Amino acid sequence: MQVTEYKPLIVAFCCNWCSYAGADLAGNNRLAYPADVKIIRVPCSCRVNPTFILRAFQRGADGVIICGCHPGDCHYTSGNYYTRRRMALLFSMLDYLGIERERTRVEWVSAAEGAKFAATMNDFVSTVAALGENKRLEDLRCKK
Amino acid sequence: MQEITRNALVEKASALLADGTVGRVLAWKRGEFDYDVTPAVFQTAEELARDLVWNDFCGANFSKYLIKETEKSDEKVLVFLKPCDTYSFNQLLTEHRFNREKVYVIGVPCAGMLDVEKVKKSAEGIASITEDSDKIVIETLFDGALTLDRASLLAERCINCKSKKHTAYDELLGEDGEVLDSARFDEVAAIEAMTPDERFAFWQNELSRCIRCNACRNVCPACTCEKCVFDNPASGLENKAASDSFEEKMFHIIRAFHVVGRCTDCGECSRVCPQQIPLHLLNRKFIKDIDNFYGEYQAGAEVGSRAPIVDYTTEDLEPNEAVERGDDNA
């Protein structure tokens, strides 16, 4: 009997200048990370509105990760500093509502860190896979 | 019982109308029952004498009404503000939502307001309610008179009153109070101390009762967008089909998040909720976290302050550390 392995759906918001380039580098260097990670490119990590994250969960994501330039390296000088405060407050709120804290993460990945990008994704995917399906922020209407 | 009498408010407002300082007055209007009070605009001394009310049910915060009211004419508007209302007033000024020059603020001390739901739970068929220092006497339709401790009927936001000090006024009736050392974060800490499963169950029970009437948003002095994303069909977020597992969480998380750093913790959201959902516990969680992560900050304590959500330092803690820090504080 064949058991289908549970594969989580991960949405990764990546900043155009650092993390998206980091993902590119991971690809160029043939560093493997699971295909379950769907990357959405944003101009800056601070473009990520909290509704994007909730909407991703609604539409079936099991985990959401936001990747931006390292603090101090933002292409727009301070965008990621705002991201850091916003996400600190949002993640804390999600935790307060009893939503598993491991489903959300922020990582700083530079354009040179292809290896870090792949390692981060591998780690995040296995963490979320261990949690199983997102049941607490799901929208039953969107279930197949 | 409130320290200042109704007549003092009527006299003050009538005098300011008479000498032309103000053109109209925003105050509380008498209704059908003793607990039934409506925010209203008064134009004449006769109306004030007849209908103005100042009692333990004047919870409504007038700050948000000033946005529309100040645009109606060139005359000044007189507004009565309780200490907690003045924080919303300052916050709206910080956001340039109305012209300060067009408002004449009279600060009124507040002894705390009663929770109508608590009153109705204590007595069926309320014929009248009278205040007698620290007692409330409720005359009922069928069970005679009931005497209750005033303290037992206070609204939650007043039990945990954060300040008796007016942060803005042109004139003050009575004595000003102090900022209080309240226990307002205790309930938040109690939820933080629960297990994730318990927290989820707690909020699922509360938020699933939401009927999406939008009263919490519409009354909120911090919610002043001309067009809310939840009303805009083009936003992709508007959805009237409530009662699903997801929509209420989306709405309430975003509602609370949108007022982070601007919410003064006035408690109007919880007061107006027809389903008695403790919505202030969402806003207060954000306030507690801000105090905890970025240093104490009280929105509306002064005009022009910069909220922590639109500020940063290079040493801020990381989002995933922030969540873990919650564990230590629970």
Add this chain to the structure above:
Amino acid sequence: MRKISLANLDALFAAIAAEETLYLPQDTEKGAVYAEWCEGATLSNALNTVRSPKDFFFPQTENLMDFKVEGKSIEIIDTRKECEDFVIFGVRACDVRSFEVLDRVFLSEPVDTYYKNRRDHGVIISMACTRPAETCFCQTFGIDAAAPEGDIVCHKTEDTLYLDAKTEKGETLLARLSALTEECDTSAVEAQQALIRERMAKLPLANLSASDFGADKTMEFFNRPEWKELSQSCLGCGTCTFVCPTCQCYDIKDFDTGHGIKRFRCWDSCMYSEFTRMAHGNNRLTQVERFRQRFMHKLVYYPTNNDGLFSCVGCGRCLAKCPINMNIVKVMKTLGGKDNG
């Protein structure tokens, strides 16, 4: 007329629930709600449930149909299920009348089959109100709290519940419960009715009159200047419309699930800025107009289209729940001056 001792009430509920789903008002920390009866559940004595029983026939959100899109083909999926029989116990006189108000909208041609399905399967057991509240004004609309309508009408005294079947549905159900109940005369009920009527006459809103309102009065009230003052502090929230047992406006929304479409019917509120928005924009641009719409609908438009029947039943929920305490009683007293002083 039949009676049963209150000590046997649980047996009565168990007997009903054995064959039909039984709903009754139950107390919670945050007010009374209709909930399914199960062993140990007790009947609330509250007058009003927080949400009205219109939910049973006209739920806040209802999936009308699904569409499945694959390539260029669209499959339409009927999501309807035949409703099973259910009983609602303890419905107050005002709420029972609200079903008639809804019926006239949903059961007139073209019949709303979703609504009819639920209506056909529901049996309503009403309950007289011995302790009306200060916010009650059902008598203004000719409703008698001492003698509610319904399939079976109940009167509860200190130790006994009296049941009287008024319709065929009610008789069938009562016949099924005959082993638990016994035949009795009407004297106890008549005594209670006299007490209720005496109490109703003394309520603070007992003299509120709707006589100035009614069919074909649109022009008399539409342009009244008082609307502006009445609506000036309205927040534009939907509380009054959503707790109202007779508000029946709805919107139909298509929800994109990512792999198909779900078509929902959901309650709408005339207090909302997007209400009845059309391609050309919105036809009620200010809160004055939206506010006026709600009360004109209750007191003038609905009666105009429905033989003079008002679409307010005086349950008092909006009086209790409006965040700023503006309500239909104040509107009637302000505009219908002749009999309301």
